[in-house]
Amino acid sequence: MKEVYRGAFSTHANGHALARKIIQARYYWSKMESDCYEYVKRCMKCQMYVNNIHMAPAILHNLTSPWPFSMWELDMIGPIKPKASNRHRFILVAIDYFMKWVEVASYANVTKNMVIKFIKRDIICCYGLPGRIIMDNGTNLNNKMMTKL
Missing domain, CATH: 1.10.10 (Arc Repressor Mutant, subunit A)
Known part of the structure; x- marks a missing residue:
């Protein structure tokens, strides 16, 4: 058996x-x-x-973006072991919903300020102010500074 x-x-x-x-x-x-x-x-x-x-299937909701770079998703990958040669252990990923464009940055440590700086430098300055930023419940992504931004 x-x-x-x-x-x-x-x-x-x-x-x-x-x-x-x-x-x-x-x-x-x-x-x-x-x-x-x-x-x-x-x-x-x-x-x-x-x-x-045995879970009932959940209703799927389409997330459509009305124009390029208007809706981004942020996610954090890490800690990655072993560390990279530059001692970075985390990767911050931003994906545009419309074009599937990806912006990525690696960090040794992730702080709230680094996430805000990444959004300002790599998203807002390059593609304009997004209409919406979608994040998971990561502690470094959900904070008052993100709400102010």
């Missing part, structure tokens, strides 16, 4: 499917299906991800 369930070609199937696979492998015992259900209930991977499988 363990080899069929977790083997090289396993799918972490439910109890009924596991029993069918065992039968296809030409094995059978009297309480096989109930044993398979119990075995699946004890699998940690399946228990961790079972809710994700």
